[in-house]
Structures are given as C-alpha cells and as structure tokens.
Amino acid sequence: MIFELKRDSHIPLYAQIATQVRSMIATGTLKVGDRLPPNRELAKTLGVNRTTVTTAYGELEADGLIRSHVGRGTFISAVPAASPSTVKKERVQLSPMLWNALLADQKRDSWLNAMMHSIRSKDTISLAYGLPQADLFPLEDFRRCVDRVLRREGRELLQLGMSSGYEPLQEYLASQMALSGITVKPDEVLITNGCQQSLDLIRRIFVGSNDEIAIENPTYPGAISVFCGNNAKYSSVPVGDSGIDLSALEEILSQRRPKLIYTIPSFHNPTGVTMDIAARRRLLELALKYRVPIVEDDIYGELRYDGPSLPSLKALDEYGLVIYINSFSKVGFPGLRVGWIAAPRIVVDYLNAAKQKCDLHASLLTQAAIYEFSRHGLLAKHIKRVKRAYAQRRDAMLEAMEKHFPDEAIWNRPEGGMAVWVKLPQSLNAGEILLQSIENGVLFSPGDHFYSNLPQYNVMRLSFTMASPVLIEEGIKRLGAIIKRRLLSLRKQRAIGRAEERRALV
Known part of the structure; x- marks a missing residue:
C-alpha cells in the first residue's frame, strides 16, 4: 500500500x-x-x-x-x-x-449493516438474520386492513395521539395475554416502536449512572447495545443448556444487587434454549428474594414447533416482578415497528413519560392496521402458516448439517425460534470463516457479536427463516465444505509443526 x-x-x-x-x-x-x-x-x-x-x-x-x-x-x-x-x-x-x-463516545457495531448490503444480491443465501421471510407476508389481507381503518378513522389516525398507544390495540393485547395466563389491564400496556425501544425506555427509567444490570451472556445484541454501552455497569450471566445459569445469577444478586435482570426464557437468542418450568419458578423466587425486577423478552414465544407450551415468566409471576416485552416483528411484520410492554401501572406511567420525550407515540396508522389484522383472525392464521414453514426449514437445516458439517461441530435442536446455535472446534474462528463464506455466497452471524463479555470466537448462529429448504441445503453444504477445508488445513499445519519438532530433536 x-x-x-x-x-x-x-x-x-x-x-x-x-x-x-x-x-x-x-x-x-x-x-x-x-x-x-x-x-x-x-x-x-x-x-x-x-x-x-x-x-x-x-x-x-x-x-x-x-x-x-x-x-x-x-x-x-x-x-x-x-x-x-x-x-x-x-x-x-x-x-x-x-x-x-x-x-459522544458510542460504540458502533456495524457488522450487521455491512451484511445487510450483501443480502440484496440474488446469489446470496442468508442464514444471518432472525427475521420473517417477506415472501410469506399476506400483503393483500394487510392492505385491505389498512384500507378499512383509513376509511373508518383515517383523519384521527393521521392526527397526534396518545403516548400510551392506540386504545383498541391495548385492549386487544390485554385480552390476548389473558389467554396465555397473563393478567394485565389495558392501561398496564404501553405500545412502543418495537422491543428495541422497549429496552431503551426501560433502561432510561431504571438504570442510573452508578447502577448495573444482570444480563445473559450470550444474548440479543440489541440488548447489549442498550444495557452495556457507554461505560455502563453490568454483570454477565452465563447461559447453559437450560437457559440462564441460576447459580451464577444468585451469586451476582447476593453480592452486587443489580437493578434489573434481562432474560429471553423461550427460544433464547442466540442459543435457542428454553428454560423449563422449574427453572422459571426458581428465577422468580430469586427475583422475589433479592427484590430485583425481571425484564422478560418473549419475542419468540409464539414460534414453538415441538413440545408442550410453557407459561411465560409473566404468567407465573404472582408479585408483579416481571416487566414483559413483546412485538409483532417475529410473528408478523418487522417493518411496522409495533411492540409493547406489560408492567405494573406505576412502571408504565414512568415509561410513558420517557416515551413522550423520545417520539411522542408510535404510528397510530400502523397500530390500527395491525389491530384490524389481528382482530379478524388474520394474524393467528398467518402465525400458523409461518410456523409450518419455519418448522420445515429448521428440519431442513438440521438434516443438512448432519450431512455436510464435520463431526467436530456441535449444535442443538431448538423447539422453536428462528436459529440454530453451532459450536465449532476451539481452533476455528467463525469470523474468519464468514469472510470465506461471503465469497461463496453464504451469510451467517458469527457468535462473538452476541457476547457482552468474554466472547467466544468458535460459535455461530445459523438462522433458518429467510431461505427456502432448497437454499438452506445448498448454503449448509457450502458452509460445511469451508469448515472442513479449514480444519484440514489446521491439521496439516500441526502435522508439519510436529515433524519439525522431531527433526530438531534428532
């Protein structure tokens, strides 16, 4: 140069x-x-x-x-x-x-934005994003819902509204949560611009400059950016095969008294694991014992393909310990940016005041449209359709991995969600493999980006929702070939090194 x-x-x-x-x-x-x-x-x-x-x-x-x-x-x-x-x-x-x-000192992690440009190529197979596939969107059904609400109340929807949200949608969400065992009133539901804003609002009202939170490690990168940036204080809690490590969490709670616990108990992002009922109850017991609220991110909860359904932490909560967040982004349309928080009334009041300072309110038109879409049963119909498609794609990915990945690779079989978590031999670096896979037209998410602390570089998240079973098979085949070649190259290098050591001894 x-x-x-x-x-x-x-x-x-x-x-x-x-x-x-x-x-x-x-x-x-x-x-x-x-x-x-x-x-x-x-x-x-x-x-x-x-x-x-x-x-x-x-x-x-x-x-x-x-x-x-x-x-x-x-x-x-x-x-x-x-x-x-x-x-x-x-x-x-x-x-x-x-x-x-x-x-201001802000960490900018632009790896996903860089890959978003790659995904536009028709020749790229994306296993990188936990997003719905746009081809499955029922556009005509949703267009008719938008038309209906505009004809019925268009002038009101285009005017400034209440920060708390579109009242019919709040009532609908409260009634739907009641069906899953969550008891909340409509005024205990705040409509947000998706879970990312929900997390930011929660941080604003709970976490001061000298406060810290307990966060799973690994976890959703958006939560890391909210809770772990700008010299924030936090404790990273390991995630195992059964979810958050409760023994490690109790040690943190007893010694450091964080202000919040953030967890994704169902189909955890990125590992895909789900906390069983006993672990959920134990987590609530710890929160009660140490009086620390839990932020439950249940964005994947509806996307279960196998096994019995489990109650959310919020449904099991008898003492108002859980701040529940969810969104239409995974089960519906992420571009609408409509999510919600369910929490005790005093918490919602503070969140509402914080939201007013940010953006006044979420779009009334999109809230009314998703309400119309939901109340006519179209959302439930859409969820059934995508669950069938995603279960088929998950199975296609797992079968392809059995066929094309090396024996040294380890992965789980998630009962729901959008991705499979893969652990490679310690000698491999998923980021370096990504550079090669991009050249071969395949994208995935390297696992180190999901860690708030002590990142592991030999893990990767493979999402199965945005590609067809045929493309998933081809993508896994290409990726498996890259991993095998890399392992073979490392073995040869080690063999050469051992041979040189023997010659030196002679």
Whole structure:
C-alpha cells in the first residue's frame, strides 16, 4: 500500500489515512480478506505516531470496512464493491470538521449493516438474520386492513395521539395475554416502536449512572447495545443448556444487587434454549428474594414447533416482578415497528413519560392496521402458516448439517425460534470463516457479536427463516465444505509443526 500524506494540510493525518484506505477498498486495490499492516508497523513506515494509525483504523472499523482479531491482525471485512472498471473515479473531498472528536463516545457495531448490503444480491443465501421471510407476508389481507381503518378513522389516525398507544390495540393485547395466563389491564400496556425501544425506555427509567444490570451472556445484541454501552455497569450471566445459569445469577444478586435482570426464557437468542418450568419458578423466587425486577423478552414465544407450551415468566409471576416485552416483528411484520410492554401501572406511567420525550407515540396508522389484522383472525392464521414453514426449514437445516458439517461441530435442536446455535472446534474462528463464506455466497452471524463479555470466537448462529429448504441445503453444504477445508488445513499445519519438532530433536 502506498500512502500520500500531506503533513501541512489542515486535514488530520488519521483522516487522510482512513480516506486513502477507503479509496483502496472502493477501487479494488484492497479486497475482502486482505490483511492490513499492524498499527506499529504502519506508523513506523509512515513516520507517524502509533495513535494516529490506531485512530484511523478505529474510523474504518466503525464504518464496517475492517475488522480486528486479537492475535491475528486486522482484515478488510467490507463486501467487495463493483469492479474497478465500473467505479466512477472522483476526488474524495476531505472534511476539516473533526466529527469523531465531537461525537459522544458510542460504540458502533456495524457488522450487521455491512451484511445487510450483501443480502440484496440474488446469489446470496442468508442464514444471518432472525427475521420473517417477506415472501410469506399476506400483503393483500394487510392492505385491505389498512384500507378499512383509513376509511373508518383515517383523519384521527393521521392526527397526534396518545403516548400510551392506540386504545383498541391495548385492549386487544390485554385480552390476548389473558389467554396465555397473563393478567394485565389495558392501561398496564404501553405500545412502543418495537422491543428495541422497549429496552431503551426501560433502561432510561431504571438504570442510573452508578447502577448495573444482570444480563445473559450470550444474548440479543440489541440488548447489549442498550444495557452495556457507554461505560455502563453490568454483570454477565452465563447461559447453559437450560437457559440462564441460576447459580451464577444468585451469586451476582447476593453480592452486587443489580437493578434489573434481562432474560429471553423461550427460544433464547442466540442459543435457542428454553428454560423449563422449574427453572422459571426458581428465577422468580430469586427475583422475589433479592427484590430485583425481571425484564422478560418473549419475542419468540409464539414460534414453538415441538413440545408442550410453557407459561411465560409473566404468567407465573404472582408479585408483579416481571416487566414483559413483546412485538409483532417475529410473528408478523418487522417493518411496522409495533411492540409493547406489560408492567405494573406505576412502571408504565414512568415509561410513558420517557416515551413522550423520545417520539411522542408510535404510528397510530400502523397500530390500527395491525389491530384490524389481528382482530379478524388474520394474524393467528398467518402465525400458523409461518410456523409450518419455519418448522420445515429448521428440519431442513438440521438434516443438512448432519450431512455436510464435520463431526467436530456441535449444535442443538431448538423447539422453536428462528436459529440454530453451532459450536465449532476451539481452533476455528467463525469470523474468519464468514469472510470465506461471503465469497461463496453464504451469510451467517458469527457468535462473538452476541457476547457482552468474554466472547467466544468458535460459535455461530445459523438462522433458518429467510431461505427456502432448497437454499438452506445448498448454503449448509457450502458452509460445511469451508469448515472442513479449514480444519484440514489446521491439521496439516500441526502435522508439519510436529515433524519439525522431531527433526530438531534428532
């Protein structure tokens, strides 16, 4: 790589380095998988301070263009752009504004955004996202529901409304939760813009600057971004085959007294495990003993394919300990951004006040439309349809993994949810495998992104909802071949190393 640094320019040196690396990636000079020089080495070559290179690399990593692996180096991670012949060459205008210094310290984990661009390719098989497949959306049914609510109350729905939500939807959700054993009144339900906002609102009213929470490890990355960013205090609780480790949790509760416990008890993201009834009761006992509220994320609860249904923590809760969050995103349409929180009235009042400061209220039109869709039985019909499809796709993935994955790989059989959690031999790095699989047209989620602490790099989450059984078979076949080749290469390297050691002894 050749850099041209203008030391008399008003543009900082780190910005010049970052801009020139971006240009090399855009023109194809640097390609996905290429290794960048170590910070110290590049700093010496350019005659700059090591901090300058570190800052430049930080900018590039924040943009999702590079990725650093401890002990391995820094690699280009962006999806290859168009070939150099089709790239329009134009002068990159450097900004004199030091935005990085002005912005608040926020961790930007853009790996999913980078892969979202890849998914648009027709040749890409996506096993990366826990999302519904758009081909299964009943568009005509939903369009008719939108038309009906617009004709019936369009003027009201396009006007400013109540922060707590669309009242008929609150009443509907309270009645539906009652069917599953959850007793709440409509005014104990707050409509939000999805579970992500629900988590953010909960953090705002519960977690102060010196407070901490107990969070599962691994867990949903969106929860990590809310509860574990910006110098937040948190305790990571391991997740085992039966869900959150209750012994580890009790030790944390007795010593640190966190303000909240965050858990996904049903079809946990990313591991897919489900807490049994005894574990659920024990978790509630611990919450009562130490007087720590539980945030129950039940977003996958409806997506059960095998086994008996289990009551939610909220349904088992006799003392008002559980703050329950859910959404239409997994069972319905994630683009609508309609979720809800069910909690004691005093908590909902505080959440409502926090929501007013954020966005006043969720879209009334989308709330009314999903209510109309649900009250006519169309949501229940849609859920039955997608559950049949997803169960078939899960089984197709498990069968393909049995056929194509190496014996050293370990995975579970989730009874529901949207993904399978895979553990590879310790010598493999899922992030490095991802770089190769992208080149082979397959996407998945490396497991280290799901950890708030002590990440494991030999795990991966494979989602089965967004690809057909045929594509799942092909994707797993390609991925299995990559893993096997990598294992074979490592075995050969170890054999060569042992041979060299024997020669040295002779």
